[in-house]
Amino acid sequence: MGRIFVIELEGRSYRCKICKTHLALADELVSRAFHCRTGKAYLFNNVVNVTVGPHEERMMISGMHTVADVFCCYCGQLVGWKYEVAHEKSQKYKEGKIALERAGIVDGGADSEFYIDTRSSMSDEEDA
Numbered sequence: 001m002g003r004i005f006v007i008e009l010e011g012r013s014y015r016c017k018i019c020k021t022h023l024a025l026a027d028e029l030v031s032r033a034f035h036c037r038t039g040k041a042y043l044f045n046n047v048v049n050v051t052v053g054p055h056e057e058r059m060m061i062s063g064m065h066t067v068a069d070v071f072c073c074y075c076g077q078l079v080g081w082k083y084e085v086a087h088e089k090s091q092k093y094k095e096g097k098i099a100l101e102r103a104g105i106v107d108g109g110a111d112s113e114f115y116i117d118t119r120s121s122m123s124d125e126e127d128a
Contacts, residue, residue, distance in 0.1 A: 004074055007048045014042070014105045019075040021049050023105060030097060035061075038103035041080060047098045049073045055084050063088040070098055079104040 012026035024047045034041040053069040058081075066085035071078055080100040086092050 006074055009048065012107075014044075014100060014107050016049075016072040016075060016077055016079060017104050017106050018077045019072060020106070021072055021074040023047050023049055023072070023079060023100060024098075026107075034099050036080075036099070036101050038101050040102040041099040042102065042105075043094070044098050044100060047100065050079065050098075052082055062091050065091070065094070070100070077104055 006021050009022040009025050013022050014024045014026070015022055024044045028044045028046045029042055030045055031043040032040070034043050047070070049072065050070045051073050053071065055066050055068050058065055058067050064087045065083055066087075067081045067083055069078055070080045070082050078101075080098055082098045083094040083096065086094050
């Protein structure tokens with residue numbers, strides 16, 4: 001196996017809960033109102049330092065989607081999923097975006113932690 005190169009993000013970021021590798025900037029956050037098997041999930045426009053698994057069809061609350069699991073590139077922890085194809089016209093906005101499971105990530109800037117509301121929300125729910 002070769003050397004793993006990771007991207008260090010500057011500013012408020014979300015990191016892998018296991019190894020603290022940077023995954024996404026808070027500025028890339030689209031929605032905090034998604035849900036998955038482990039609880040809450042956050043939808044992002046862009047993430048870094050991940051590998052993407054094979055595509056699979058998955059039935060979610062909002063309908064059928066083609067998704068791929070997303071793993072931390074450093075430790076291999078499952079951190080979420082990527083929307084490849086949304087079969088419902090109303091869900092097309094999700095295509096290409098990544099949902100990170102709250103249970104697999106921690107939040108914090110370069111030197112400090114910041115608060116994320118973990119209360120349930122009624123809008124835009126997903127179930128992986």
